[in-house]
Amino acid sequence: MGIGIIxxxxxxxxxxxxxxxxxxxxxxxxxxxxLHVQPDRLLAAVSDQIRKMEDQxxxxxxxxxxxxxxDRLPANFKIPVFRPPAEDCLGVLLGQERYxxxxxxxxxxxxxxxxxxxxxxxxxxxxxxxxxxAEKGLDPLKIAHRMLxxxxxxxxxxxxxxxxxxxxxxxxxxxxxxHLRLERTTGSISLLKQxxxxxLKEQNRHLKNFGGIMDLFTAIKERRSCRxxxxxxxxxATLEKILEAAIWAPSPMNAQxxxxxxxxxxEGKEEICAEAERCRQWxxxxxxxxxxxxxxxxxxxxxxxxxxxxxxxxxTGVDQFLEDGSLGYQYACAAAVQNMMLxxxxxxxxxxxxxxxxxxxxxxxxxxxxEKKPLSIVCLGKPSGDVPPVGRKPVQxxxxxxx
Ligand SMILES: Cc1cc2nc3c(=O)[nH]c(=O)nc-3n(C[C@H](O)[C@H](O)[C@H](O)COP(=O)(O)O)c2cc1C
Numbered sequence: 538m539g540i541g542i543i544x545x546x547x548x549x550x551x552x553x554x555x556x557x558x559x560x561x562x563x564x565x566x567x568x569x570x571x572l573h574v575q576p577d578r579l580l581a582a583v584s585d586q587i588r589k590m591e592d593q594x595x596x597x598x599x600x601x602x603x604x605x606x607x608d609r610l611p612a613n614f615k616i617p618v619f620r621p622p623a624e625d626c627l628g629v630l631l632g633q634e635r636y637x638x639x640x641x642x643x644x645x646x647x648x649x650x651x652x653x654x655x656x657x658x659x660x661x662x663x664x665x666x667x668x669x670x671a672e673k674g675l676d677p678l679k680i681a682h683r684m685l686x687x688x689x690x691x692x693x694x695x696x697x698x699x700x701x702x703x704x705x706x707x708x709x710x711x712x713x714x715x716h717l718r719l720e721r722t723t724g725s726i727s728l729l730k731q732x733x734x735x736x737l738k739e740q741n742r743h744l745k746n747f748g749g750i751m752d753l754f755t756a757i758k759e760r761r762s763c764r765x766x767x768x769x770x771x772x773x774a775t776l777e778k779i780l781e782a783a784i785w786a787p788s789p790m791n792a793q794x795x796x797x798x799x800x801x802x803x804e805g806k807e808e809i810c811a812e813a814e815r816c817r818q819w820x821x822x823x824x825x826x827x828x829x830x831x832x833x834x835x836x837x838x839x840x841x842x843x844x845x846x847x848x849x850x851x852x853t854g855v856d857q858f859l860e861d862g863s864l865g866y867q868y869a870c871a872a873a874v875q876n877m878m879l880x881x882x883x884x885x886x887x888x889x890x891x892x893x894x895x896x897x898x899x900x901x902x903x904x905x906x907x908e909k910k911p912l913s914i915v916c917l918g919k920p921s922g923d924v925p926p927v928g929r930k931p932v933q934x935x936x937x938x939x940x
Pocket of ligand 1 (some may be wrong): 762764890
């Protein structure tokens with residue numbers, strides 16, 4: 538998968554000069570120029586194109602400024618969307634600050650970008666929205682003259698492309714028509730370049746480390762408890778990503794009452810496994826539950842990584858003053874575990890939330906401060922063999938409405 542580009546026709550040449558035959562740009566769509574005069578139509582058309590690309594590219598670059606529409610783009614696309622930070626295509630070529638300076642310098646400035654100049658008089662009529670007046674028997678040129686009567690300057694933007702001045706005569710012709718003094722200024726395609734580079738960087742990051750990120754609902758529904766792992770190690774970058782997901786979990790008063798002990802040594806895993814086995818036997822004899830007889834905890838020594846989630850009961854938030862208090866820190870640690878498991882799933886790593894151990898014994902094995910509690914172990918690794926399916930009851934059975 539590569540990146541996709543959706544651009545207004547007026548920036549087509551500038552963007553093409555940047556990507557040439559770049560194989561990482563797999564989709565390129567040119568949109569009709571002038572859609573910005575109907576922002577809702579522009580918004581719908583661009584959103585539609587992004588949706589079409591969603592499953593085919595890693596990210597999308599828009600060859601648009603804000604253009605009265607783009608900051609209303611939906612936030613729920615499956616892929617990141619990049620666009621240059623500017624008001625419109627002129628801001629894209631001049632840089633937003635320069636663009637504003639030029640307007641302040643001479644408010645009656647009509648800008649000639651390459652793409653716009655190419656459209657000739659049509660561009661003026663379209664921009665002023667007078668092109669339909671002919672149907673009503675009115676002369677659009679006459680009205681355009683009236684609308685541009687306070688304009689004094691034409692500003693031709695060069696961007697360093699090969700035949701930059703090719704359209705100068707056309708700009709001159711239009712300027713003469715409207716009594717504008719035509720000047721030249723230097724713009725650049727660097728904002729477009731930066732935006733494309735950002736998207737390529739994002740794509741490479743995904744390709745290098747993660748081979749594409751799964752969408753959230755797929756990860757939620759396809760995650761299953763994995764109890765059989767291959768010995769293949771979990772890559773460092775993948776593990777970091779999983780732990781990063783953990784710390785973005787919510788917690789009471791943002792107390793972040795967690796610490797994570799990453800166990801990868803065989804010796805450490807064996808010790809934890811022995812404690813779990815002891816606990817299993819104790820639970821079997823206490824409960825008499827038959828399934829515990831067959832239940833094996835060997836995955837604790839075969840999983841390449843065990844992340845022990847340690848909670849701090851002091852960081853439990855205001856619930857310490859409430860009935861059944863001091864659960865807040867456990868909830869937060871549980872949320873961190875779930876974040877880790879979903880991140881693992883999205884990155885192709887199997888996981889198990891494991892809790893059958895004695896907290897004091899595990900704390901002793903790992904030398905954990907007695908004021909803190911090891912609450913869960915998250916086993917991580919590539920699944921070996923199929924992970925058995927587990928169903929859920931229909932959601933309707935679990936919902937009550939109080940309206
Ligand atoms: C708080 C908690 C503790 C769990 N403890 C264990 C455990 O000690 N051993 C185990 O094999 N699975 C454990 N599980 C996993 C559950 O058995 C599993 O989530 C459940 O059967 C549903 O299966 P699924 O995760 O594949 O959807 C635990 C899950 C949770 C949420």
